[in-house]
Structure formats: C-alpha cells, structure tokens
Amino acid sequence: MKSSRLVSILLLLQTRGRMTAAQLAEELEVSVRTVYRDVDALHAAGVPLYGDAGHAGGYQVLAGYRTKLTGLNTGEAEALFLSGIPGPAAELGLGSVLAAAQLKLRAELPAELRGHVDRMQSRFHLDAPGWYAEDTPVPFLQEVADAVWNGRVIDVRYRRWKEPTEVDRRLEPYGLVLKAGRWYVVAGPWPRTFRVDQILALTQRGEEFSVPAEFDLAAYWQQYQADFRARLQRGDAVVRLTRRAAEALSVAWEPAADSAADSDADSDADGRTTATVPIESVDHAHGEFLKLGAEIEVIAPAELRDRLAGTAARLAALYAS
Template sequence: MRASRLVSILLLLQTRGRMTARELSERLEVSVRTVYRDVESLHSAGIPLYGDAGPNGGYQLLDGYRTRLTGLTTDEAESLFLAGLPGPAAELGLGAVVAAAQLKLMAALPVELRDRAGRIQERFHLDAPTWYRDREPVPCLPAVADAVWNERVIQIRYRRWKAPQEVARRLEPYGLIVKAGRWYLVARSGEEIRTYRVSQILDLRPLPEGFTRPDGFDLAAYWQEYLTEFEARLRQGEAVVRLSPRGLERLANLMTPGVVAAARDSAQPPDEEGWTRVTVPIESVEHALAEFLRLGTDAEVLAPAELRARLGETAAALAARYRTSL
C-alpha cells in the first residue's frame, strides 16, 4: 500500500507540477503527517524532489525528471476497459479516437493482461441513458466541448422553461457533465456560475476572446453541490399518502430516490386493510398530481387537501369519459 502511495505522489507531481502537502493528503486520503513521511522516504531514495514554504509553496520535482514507474497492475488495466463511455465519446466526436486508444493499449499490454482486459470487454457493457428515453440530440456539443477545452468565450441562443423561453447568453464554459445520457454545461454568465442543458442550446457562436479559468474550481464538487440544491428545490411541500402493498412496492420504480427514502423513513405500521401511511416531499400540487396518478388505485392522498381534491376531480373526469359509449 505504501509503495503504491509513493508512486502516486511521484505521478501526481509529474503530471500536475507543484502541489502542497495538504493537496496531496486530500488526493491520497491520508494525513498531512503521512505525506511528510512519504516525501522524506522519496528524498532518501534519491528522488529529486524539493519543497518551498509560504503561500505559493509546495512540493515539486526538479525540471526534466520523469519517473518510469507507470506500469499497469492487473486491476488497473481491467478498470480502464470498464471506464470507457462509448456513447458520450461518440457524441463528442471522439468515438474513433477512444477505439484507437483502446487498441493501442491492448497491443501494449502483456499477454496475460491483454486476455483479462479482453474478457472485461466481452462481459461488461455500460449503457448510460435511462430507460424509456431516447438519447437527446446535441448538435452543439462538439463546439461546446471545443470551447471548454480551449477556454474560449461563446455566445449562445438558449431555450429555457420559463418566459421568455429563448434568451441570449455570453458564457465562459468551465466544464461538461453527462448524467443519465444528458449533457450539461457548467459556465459563468455575468457574475454567476450556472448549469445549462446542452440539448437546449439552439445555436452557438464562438467569440474571439478567451477567459481564465478560476484557480481551484472543482467541477465535481460544483456538480455535487448543484445536485444537493436541486434536490432541496424539489421539496417545496409534503403529502400524506396511503399506499397498498402493491403501491408501496411500485413506489421504488416510479418515484425519485428522495421520495422513496422519505416514504421508507416515515412509513407507519400497516392498517387493518394492509395499507401503509407515509409522508413524502412534493415539488408542487401540479407536479404531484401527475406523479400520484401513476400509482392509480394503489395510492390514496390524504393531504394536502388541494392535491386530494385535484386527484378526485381528475378521477371523476376519467370515469365520466370512460362511461361514455363509443
């Protein structure tokens, strides 16, 4: 374990340049004291590694030093063939590049690792999009990706859900994220960093000026914070619902993980009819109406009164429609 960590320190400094002990400890998930000990061990082994104190300090390899300790272990070689995303790579225009890179990697591996990596490809396949949804067309994605990579400002025409639906935006694109087969752009607009769905970009024009990406901006950390805030925005109210045994079972397949978790945590003992009362978050009455209609007669909303009334009205209208003779 320690030998692997020492190699990781060398590779991190080789690829990233100067890094502080704190940054190394966070990346390697060890204490700062452990990093100090590891650096001393590297010094003792003759590695040309030095450190500077102060706000701009950190550890750094002497210019020109390159470690040759880049051989892949069996697990590392296998993981590379599991990590590929052929669909998103193709959307970025990199499908052929990824395929060529895998062929070169396969050719460079020893026979034993090559056979194991080949079995991984034969036995595992990742399909990123969710069920019941076609992959979204994203004609502007290659241009967006180019602007992200080259740090170029873009002017877009964007379609959003609220009025006015079409807006113009000047963006500094920081990164791209693919979630459940959908692409999202994280970009600065004015003084704020926002998230844009790439499929909703109607047209895009690269601008001649560039921008400087903020030091320390962490795309993964931003996305996690965005998801947390998004989940919180969905919890604008609560609904008290009775669920049949079948409805309780179907809930996991029809509702979001937040709703399912809330139902599980709030579930009361089944009543005389075997139904379970739960309290779950709702975004709005209109949104909850469509959600609970999917459960049909396996759910009875008790509160709020407005939602219960709307469901009753909808059920009555459906009954009247289907009573009509053809």
Template structure:
C-alpha cells in the same frame, strides 16, 4: 490495503503537488491520524517526502521525484475499459483518440490483465440515455467543447423556452456535463448557469480568455444544481401509507424520502407510512390515484379531500345500471 493507500498518496502528491493531511484524508476516506502514520512509513522507506507545519503547510515530494509504481490492478484495468464511452467521445471529436488510448493501454497490460479487460469490454456496454429519449442533434457541441478546452469566451445565439425565444449571450464556458444522454454547458459570467447545448443555434469565439472562478469544482457544482432542482421540483409534502407493491414503484427523490422517513404503519401490517415530496396537488392526485388501493393519502387534508371527490365522481360515473326484469316464459309459467 495499506500498500495500495501508500501508492495512492504518492500518486496524489506527484500529480497535484502539495496537499495537507486533511486533504489527503478526505481523498482516501481515512483519518488524518492514518495519513500521519502513512507519511512516516513512506519517509522511513526512503521516499523524499517532507511536510511543512502551519496554515499553508502540507506534504510534498522533493522536486523532480517521480515514482514508477504505476501498475494497474485487475479491478483498475477493468474499470478503465468499462468507463470508455465511445458515443460521447465521438460527439466531442475524441472517438479516435479514445480508441487509440484504449489500444495502447491494452498493449501495455500484462496478459492476465489484458484478458480481464477484454472480458469487461465484451460483456458490458454503457448506454446512458433512457428508453424513450429521442436523440437530439447538437451541431455546435464541438465548438462549445473547444471553447471549454481553450478557456475562450463565446458569443452564442440561444433558443430558450420563453419569449423572446432566441437571444444572444456572451458566455464564459466553465465545463460540459453529459446527463441522461443530453449535453449541458455550465457557464458564466453571471454565476454558473446551465445551458442546453442542443439549444445553441450559433457559436462565435471571442478574443477574451476565461478563468474559472476560484474554488470552482464542476462535479460539486452539478451536484448542488441537481439538489436545488429537486427542491424546486418537489416543494410540497404528503403523508401517505403504502403497500409493499406501491413502495417498490417509487423512484428518485420519493424513493430516497421513503428510505429516510419510512416506518411500519401501526394500523396496516406490512404497509409503510412515509412523508414524500410532491410537485403539486395535480401531480400528486394523479400519482396516488395510479397506485389505486395500494396507497392512501393521510395528509394534507386538501389533497385527501381532492382524491375523495375524484373517487366519488368516478364511482358515480361507473355505477352499473340496475338489473332488468326477468324474461317472461312464453307459456305463461311463473318463473319466480
């Protein structure tokens, strides 16, 4: 593991330039003290690595130094072929480039790694969209992607959900995100907002160039966006007890909340009590009723009373009629 970590430090410094010990430690998921020891080991091995102290200091390779230790491990070769996404690459106009790159990579691999990579490509396939998601046409994806690559402002006609439905926007493209088979554009200038690319009705590039906001990181921004979305989607909470079968049916934020707050129920052995996020009383009532006898809402009282009222109504509606009189014996015999 140490040799792999030393190589990673070399490649990080070679591709990114100066990095502090703290930055290297965060990237490699080790302690800063470990980075110090690794830097000393590299210097002792003759690598022209030097470090500057102070607030703006850090480690840096001597200008012009390039390592040739770029060989791939078996796992790395497999991962590269597994992450190839021909569908999205084709949508971005990069399908041929991806195929060519994979072909060149395969040709450069030694025979044993080539065989492993071929097995990965033949036995694993990535299909990101959900089963019931319909394919949405994105006729202007290539133009939007080109604006992202070129750092060029675009004038778009955009269709939104509220009136007026069609609006014009001058957007500063920061990045594209593919989420569950749907493309999203993250763009300024008023902060970093999200736009569905399939709702773009026209694109006209302008002469203005776009600079990313200082410190902007697309992946980190998207994670925060998802967290904010879930917080707004599930603004309320409910205390519930669940059977093992009901607990296994939870997904997304509710499954994560179950893992974080779940504890054995003191009254029903084998059941779990947990605090779950809910969208609204309407949604929660439908969800917990769908779990039938495998779930019980303990609070809030208003939600519990609402479910009780619905169950009473259903019980009345589905009450069986009383049995009719016994049939009479045609010969008049008493059948009681």
C-alpha cells in the same frame, strides 16, 4: 504497499512535474520521512530521479524518461477500461481518440491483465440514459467543449421554458457535465447552468477568459443538484399506499417513500401504510399518483385528493359508456 506507493510517486512526478517531499507526502497520505525513504529506493532501482533544494526545489524525473504501466493491478486496469464510455466520448468528437488510447493501454498490460480486461468488457456495458430518454441531438456540443478547453467566450441563442423563450447570452463556459445522458454547460460569470441541447445558435468570440481559481466544477454541480431538489419539493402529501406503490415511489420520492416501503409495522388492516411524501406541485403529483391507480390514496392536501377523485369519476364514466 510500498511497491504501489513507489509507482505512484513516479507517475505523479511524470504527470505533474516537480513536486516537493511535502506535496508528495500529502498526496499519498504518508509522512515526509516515508517519502525520503521511497525516493532513496527509486534511486537504488536506477530511476533517473533528482531533487533540488531551496524554495523552488523539489523532486523530478529526468526529461524524456517514461515508465511503462507495469504498476497496474487487476482492479485498476479493469476500472480504467470500464470508465471509457464510448457514447459520450463520441459525442465530444473523441471516439477514435478513446479507442486508440485503450488500444495503447491494452498493449502495455501483461497478458494476465489483458485477459481480465477482455472478460470485463464482454460482461459489462454502460448505458447511462434512462429508458424513456429521447435521443436528442446536441449539434453544438463539440463547439462548447472546444470553448471550455481553450477558455473562449461564446455567444449563444438559447431556448428556455419561460417567456421570452429565445434569448441571447454571452457565456464563459467553465465546464461540461453529463447527467443522465444529457449535457449541461456551467458558464460564468455568475455561474449558471445551461442545457447544451437547447442552444439554437453559437458564435465563437476571439475573447478569452479565465475560470476563477476558487471555482470547483464537482462542488458546484453537487450544490446545484441539492438546490434543484429543494426547489422541486415545495410541499408534502399524506398518502395511504400499498407496498407495491411504496416501492414504485421510492425512486422519485426518497427517502420518505423508502421508509414506507421498508416498514410493515405501521400497516393497517388493508395492508396499507400511511406516509408523508414531498411533492413538487399538485399538478405534478396528480399525474404521478394517477400512474399508481388504486394502489395509492391521497389523504391530504384536499386539493390534490379532490383532483384525483374528479379524474377517477370521469374515467369511470368514460369506460362505463
């Protein structure tokens, strides 16, 4: 809609400063001619917007001019309040800042939108960590966040899983990621990923650094997750499983177990489906498959089948006594 686009142009110029017609057109996915018409409409509405010609030209609003948030629709207002997760904000030392920002935003909303936002906040509560995740303290999170924001190098003593378990590292923290209730810092110059809760000691250096222009935190994290999954899935297991087992495995072994859960056509006389699922290792699969008891039977690899058979025999002997 044109009215929404006009508000978007005004907000873009307020937040980013000078922008050319071509830049605005690309951002809004419209033609440059459309931007020219929209700018004329803003002029006609009395918005103090002016443009400069030339290589360094572009549009900008008069210094000190601000618009109120009358351009928000119901969905946008609800999404803004829903995205303000208090737990992570508090961990970063921004809990009171978030509350103040939401209060100011709410005060600017029309009465009807305030009602929608209040109703939404009373009906939705976001709790990102899993059920069995421990409430692990992250004592150096705010220091890491400060180093990320200010581009400061930090020295850390870090605990890792392999020997030597405690190592010293010089980090150039590019960004922070919150994944399933756990904080990670992506740090250069490699870059690599570190769990913030495994930092045992931290010292701020006076040294500054710059994040490489080509580095994209979201793109890096997406690739990191893909590589992590690839490293975990080092083999396959052929199993016969009930629908109940297939549904239980679908979270950890997607999409192979998902296809088994969704298929009735290949079920045998016992109501079981044969499927191939990726596994991290024999040890890991042994523990995970034991949780399903007799709902799953491993056909291959033989090592995993023998391990499970041996464990089942020992359990039977233990309970028989």
